[in-house]
Amino acid sequence: MFSTRNDYFDQEYYPEAIPIEILTETEHTLSPTVEWLGFINEGKPYKLVEENLGGTKAVKIIHPYLERAFKLxxxxxxxxxxxxxxxxxxxxxxxxxxxxxxxxxxGRSRGVKHGKGVCFSPSSDFARKFCRGYGETIIYTRILYGCSVVGFLGDILPRSNADTTQSPNGNVYVKFEDNDFLPLYIMNAYSSMEDYCSRFSSLKIS
Structure with a gap:
């Protein structure tokens, strides 16, 4: 005779699930999450808004999906x-x-010598060294960080119990997994964001 479900699931470790609230069509329309769908209806999952960032013109990146994935x-x-x-x-x-x-x-930049991941720097001036050429751009980003160790060429993950590798002088930090980073602002070397965006037709400032 087969056991019932309760024989397999100890409620001390598998408590009853919280009931899922199903919204009616009217309630869903009034929900703030409807704004997320608005970006997709415009043909992109993000929205760009020009802002002043510490006295510098920048474009704020509003991307609900990436933000949620980062927080999770x-x-x-x-x-x-x-x-x-x-x-x-x-x-x-x-x-x-x-x-x-x-x-x-x-592997496409010199930062790879500290690990095979995405490279960041606490210095915008140092980060600019990685974007020589047409349309150099700095992206102000938030990364997840607990502790770091010095990284070496060929590292595919941080050593020890660290979550990040870095250069010995601390100018470069490397992250190795999806959603460990959240791009927040686009910064550039042009005189205005209109000039910058005019050079790349897919960028649209709201």
Whole structure:
């Protein structure tokens, strides 16, 4: 004779699930989450808004999905956060805005000598060294951070119990997993964001 479900699931460890609230069509329309769908209806999952960032013109990236994924990862890992800068070029912006940074593309910059991941720097001036060429761009980013160790060429994960690798002088930090980073602002070397966005037609400021 087969056991019942309760024989397999001890309620001390598997408590009753919280009932899921099903919204009616009217309630869903009034829900603030409807704004998330608005971005998709405009043909993109993010929204760009021009702001003043510490006296510098910048474009704020509003991407509900990436933000939620970052917060879920933070909750799961219990890690803190740090503000960093990432240097890139114009042709990479669209991919970053749509899909976030991709650690799988490691090896295309000199930062790879500290690990095969996405490189960041606490210094915007140092980050700019990674984006020489047309359309140099700095992305102000928040990363998950607990502790770091010095990284070496070929490292595919941090050594010891660290979650991040870094250069010996602390100018470079490397992250190795999805959703360990959240792009917040686009910064650039142009005189105005209108000039910058005019050079890349897929960028639209609200």
């Amino acid at each position: 990862k933070q909750t799961k890992t219990g890690l803190g956060t740090r503000s960093m800068f990432h240097g890139t070029v114009l042709r990479n912006i669209d991919s970053i805005l749509l899909n976030n940074f991709n650690w799988r593309l490691a």
